[in-house]
Amino acid sequence: MSVRSDFHHALETLQQDLLRMGSYVEEAISLSTKALLDQDRQLASQVIANDDRIDRLQHDVEERCMKLIALQQPMAKDLRKISSAWRISLELERMADNACGVAKSVRRIAEQPYVKTLVNTPIMSSVCQQMVKMGLDAYLQEDIELAIKMSDLDNQVDALYKHIFNDLLQLMLKDPSVINQATQLIFIARYLERFGDHATNIAETVVYLVTGERKELNP
Amino acid sequence: MSVRSDFHHALETLQQDLLRMGSYVEEAISLSTKALLDQDRQLASQVIANDDRIDRLQHDVEERCMKLIALQQPMAKDLRKISSAWRISLELERMADNACGVAKSVRRIAEQPYVKTLVNTPIMSSVCQQMVKMGLDAYLQEDIELAIKMSDLDNQVDALYKHIFNDLLQLMLKDPSVINQATQLIFIARYLERFGDHATNIAETVVYLVTGERKELNP
Numbered sequence: 001m002s003v004r005s006d007f008h009h010a011l012e013t014l015q016q017d018l019l020r021m022g023s024y025v026e027e028a029i030s031l032s033t034k035a036l037l038d039q040d041r042q043l044a045s046q047v048i049a050n051d052d053r054i055d056r057l058q059h060d061v062e063e064r065c066m067k068l069i070a071l072q073q074p075m076a077k078d079l080r081k082i083s084s085a086w087r088i089s090l091e092l093e094r095m096a097d098n099a100c101g102v103a104k105s106v107r108r109i110a111e112q113p114y115v116k117t118l119v120n121t122p123i124m125s126s127v128c129q130q131m132v133k134m135g136l137d138a139y140l141q142e143d144i145e146l147a148i149k150m151s152d153l154d155n156q157v158d159a160l161y162k163h164i165f166n167d168l169l170q171l172m173l174k175d176p177s178v179i180n181q182a183t184q185l186i187f188i189a190r191y192l193e194r195f196g197d198h199a200t201n202i203a204e205t206v207v208y209l210v211t212g213e214r215k216e217l218n219p
Numbered sequence: 220m221s222v223r224s225d226f227h228h229a230l231e232t233l234q235q236d237l238l239r240m241g242s243y244v245e246e247a248i249s250l251s252t253k254a255l256l257d258q259d260r261q262l263a264s265q266v267i268a269n270d271d272r273i274d275r276l277q278h279d280v281e282e283r284c285m286k287l288i289a290l291q292q293p294m295a296k297d298l299r300k301i302s303s304a305w306r307i308s309l310e311l312e313r314m315a316d317n318a319c320g321v322a323k324s325v326r327r328i329a330e331q332p333y334v335k336t337l338v339n340t341p342i343m344s345s346v347c348q349q350m351v352k353m354g355l356d357a358y359l360q361e362d363i364e365l366a367i368k369m370s371d372l373d374n375q376v377d378a379l380y381k382h383i384f385n386d387l388l389q390l391m392l393k394d395p396s397v398i399n400q401a402t403q404l405i406f407i408a409r410y411l412e413r414f415g416d417h418a419t420n421i422a423e424t425v426v427y428l429v430t431g432e433r434k435e436l437n438p
Contacts, residue, residue: 070298073292169402173396
């Protein structure tokens with residue numbers, strides 16, 4: 001095989017691993033939300049236990065990115081291809097951490113009846129899941145428009161967060177006995193909001209990959 | 220200059236930039252805490268405005284790391300030296316983001332009289348500042364013991380967080396009129412707690428740099 005086709009083969013393997021990481025992350029956020037809705041402590045614990053495999057995969061991707069740069073000395077766009085893979089692996093790892101954060105809060109409140117029906121949180125979670133998919137699609141297809149469309153979804157996530165936060169604050173003011181649980185529900189919304197921020201970082205990485213310019217989306 | 224001394228010169232410049240980033244981060248967390256204690260909205264806004272220079276420096280460090288790997292093809296320990304510089308620059312950037320988070324919460328509550336005297340939050344902040352210094356020292360001196368000592372401080376940070384969280388929860392339960400402010404004070408403590416986590420990641424990076432092993436400190 002030529003050096004060039006070695007490079008492309010290694011890049012493809014990296015991209016497959018990012019897709020795998022992405023599907024783990026989607027699963028983590030979807031299961032932690034299911035654990036929240038079903039008040040399922042055991043499922044929440046499973047999400048937390050699964051986080052290890054994402055961390056290991058991220059370290060593996062990171063090391064292969066470095067070695068690939070050292071061995072192939074790619075420049076310009078090719079270099080950005082690898083650095084983007086590396087960056088995206090980091091963002092996915094942080095997104096998985098946020099999913100774990102949700103699961104940890106779920107474990108703290110799963111045994112109490114909920115003080116309100118959770119409507120906006122699962123919506124927020126499904127927008128987040130959509131963002132992971134769109135972000136990885138935008139990366140693989142180097143599609144800036146899709147990346148920007150994805151980062152626009154972060155406005156929805158932010159709006160939902162504010163809504164949930166204010167709702168829960170009002171609820172606490174009316175009935176202080178719910179404070180403990182409401183605080184955890186605020187934390188959960190906040191983890192999802194951070195999740196959206198990391199997804200937006202993926203969109204920014206796609207713009208950098210294609211154009212070589214750093215541009216802040218949704219500052 | 221030989222290739223080898225080029226490498227060392229480039230590495231030194233990277234390290235100087237990390238020190239500069241570290242001093243910006245220390246300043247950010249120290250000023251945002253001062254803004255909190257003095258109820259100084261303007262100072263909080265300044266911390267937020269200063270964040271740009273840290274982001275720019277991080278991007279610059281990142282690009283130089285990649286080019287250095289491509290040009291010099293370092294292997295083993297030398298490769299880890301660069302990848303560690305890269306990772307640490309990212310952690311510092313996230314720590315600065317957490318300092319900004321503190322500043323943003325300060326802006327939301329600076330105009331109200333505080334519901335309690337803030338004792339533990341400034342202590343938490345000063346432990347965090349100490350962690351930045353120790354982490355960068357441990358990195359420069361490749362001192363694993365110092366890195367582990369630093370990551371032990373994260374236990375103090377976590378304990379302070381729990382203390383602050385429980386205090387504020389009790390306060391809200393007693394007097395629901397403080398809920399709004401107390402929630403922001405919990406967020407501030409949480410940003411500091413995240414700050415400590417990123418500092419611990421720096422300690423883990425030092426262990427990886429020296430030993431080549433990934434080890435989770437304070438899991």
